[in-house]
Each structure stands twice: as structure tokens, then as C-alpha cells.
Amino acid sequence: MPELGASDDRRTLDELADEPYAATVVDSEVVYRGRVWDVRRDTVDIGHSTIVREYVDHTGAVAVLAMDDEERVLLIKQYRHPIRTRDWELPAGLLDLQGESPLKAAQRELAEEADAVADTWNVLTEFASTPGGNNEVIRIYLARGVRHAGETFAREEEEADIEVRWVPLDEVVRGVLERRLRNAPLSLGVLAAVASRSTGYESLGPADAPFQRGSWLTRPLDGRASR
Numbered sequence: 001m002p003e004l005g006a007s008d009d010r011r012t013l014d015e016l017a018d019e020p021y022a023a024t025v026v027d028s029e030v031v032y033r034g035r036v037w038d039v040r041r042d043t044v045d046i047g048h049s050t051i052v053r054e055y056v057d058h059t060g061a062v063a064v065l066a067m068d069d070e071e072r073v074l075l076i077k078q079y080r081h082p083i084r085t086r087d088w089e090l091p092a093g094l095l096d097l098q099g100e101s102p103l104k105a106a107q108r109e110l111a112e113e114a115d116a117v118a119d120t121w122n123v124l125t126e127f128a129s130t131p132g133g134n135n136e137v138i139r140i141y142l143a144r145g146v147r148h149a150g151e152t153f154a155r156e157e158e159e160a161d162i163e164v165r166w167v168p169l170d171e172v173v174r175g176v177l178e179r180r181l182r183n184a185p186l187s188l189g190v191l192a193a194v195a196s197r198s199t200g201y202e203s204l205g206p207a208d209a210p211f212q213r214g215s216w217l218t219r220p221l222d223g224r225a226s227r
Contacts, residue, residue, distance in 0.1 A: 060213030063092035119145025123205035
């Protein structure tokens with residue numbers, strides 16, 4: 001096994017970060033325009049060569065890990081057709097309303113999918129869901145001081161039969177580690193919450209922190225409203 005170099009030994013955690021880099025896009029076209037998102041083909045100059053890549057052009061999304069004073073997490077279960085499963089998830093949704101901030105989108109999704117509101121909001125974590133296949137970036141909020149919204153939202157399609165359940169955070173983590181729960185935002189969110197809890201939640205960010213999100217990083221919604 002190769003020995004670690006001296007520079008690796010001195011590297012600190014704060015230095016370990018993704019590097020923003022925008023390669024020159026020589027040509028870009030939408031090869032498929034879908035109902036929810038598109039497929040885009042880019043010709044890209046990466047310096048030593050030119051490559052062509054196709055990817056799902058995504059608006060970005062937010063998810064909400066809502067937690068009560070007993071450290072129970074609010075989960076929803078709904079049908080996801082691509083995996084033929086009614087999976088347990090965090091309330092979540094697309095950033096597909098022009099001009100709506102990520103925080104407002106998260107608050108809207110919590111109300112629409114779980115009939116709940118929260119007093120305190122913080123950024124828990126962010127992740128790129130599939131960097132090789134789409135440009136989706138998801139921000140997960142930690143919401144506390146959760147209570148019923150006082151009204152029930154009229155849900156449709158897959159959301160019409162949403163099941164809502166409060167589950168202890170550690171039990172959800174156990175379900176993830178035992179591979180009974182596979183939803184990506186749920187898995188990453190609860191694992192991040194446990195890690196943050198171990199430091200007294202020092203890692204939380206302000207709710208209105210700047211967010212580079214999905215395709216809006218490079219282009220607007222082409223004048224379209226929510227689809």
C-alpha cells in the first residue's frame with residue numbers, strides 16, 4: 001500500500017472542499033424536453049480535450065428534516081414509480097417556482113405534504129444527487145418547533161395517499177444502516193443530523209445561506225412557471 005505523502009498528512013478538514021470549476025461550454029442543446037425536467041447535451045472544452053455529455057437538466061430541490069422536542073423525525077410515505085416502491089421520505093420538492101427562495105420552497109413543501117409548519121429553520125446539509133448524470137443539488141433543512149398548520153392541504157396524484165409518521169431519529173438511522181430505508185435525501189439527512197447532534201448542532205447554517213442550485217446555476221427557467 002503506498003505511503004501517504006507529507007502534504008496529505010498536513011491537510012486539514014477545512015481544506016477538503018469541492019472546487020468550483022466551469023469548463024467552457026462550446027455548444028448546448030435540449031435533446032428532450034420533459035414534463036418535469038429536460039435532457040441536455042453539452043459539448044465541453046475541458047482543456048486537454050473536448051467531450052460531449054448528456055445529463056438531466058434539473059431545477060434543484062429542497063427537503064425538510066422536521067424534528068420535534070423528543071427527537072422524532074417527521075416522515076412521509078408515497079409511491080415512486082421509477083423504483084416501484086412506496087418509500088419513506090422527508091417532505092421535499094423541486095425549486096421550480098421562479099423567484100421562490102429555497103427556504104420558502106421548503107416551508108411550502110412541509111405544509112403541502114405534511115400539513116405542518118415550523119418555528120426554527122437551519123441548513124443541515126447539501127448534496128449533488130448524481131453528479132455524473134444530472135445537475136441536481138438538494139438542500140436539506142432542519143426544521144424545529146414543528147406544529148400542525150391548522151389546515152389540511154388538498155393533495156393529488158402520488159401525494160393523494162401520503163402517510164405521515166413521527167419516528168425517533170435513531171430508529172430512522174438504524175433503518176438506513178440496515179438497508180430497509182433507501183431514499184437518498186432521507187438517508188443523508190438523518191445521518192447528517194446525528195453527526196451534527198454530536199457537536200451540539202454547531203454545523204448548522206443559516207436558513208437564508210446562499211445556494212447554488214441545479215440548472216438555475218447556468219440558466220433561467222426559460223420563462224416557464226412551475227410545471
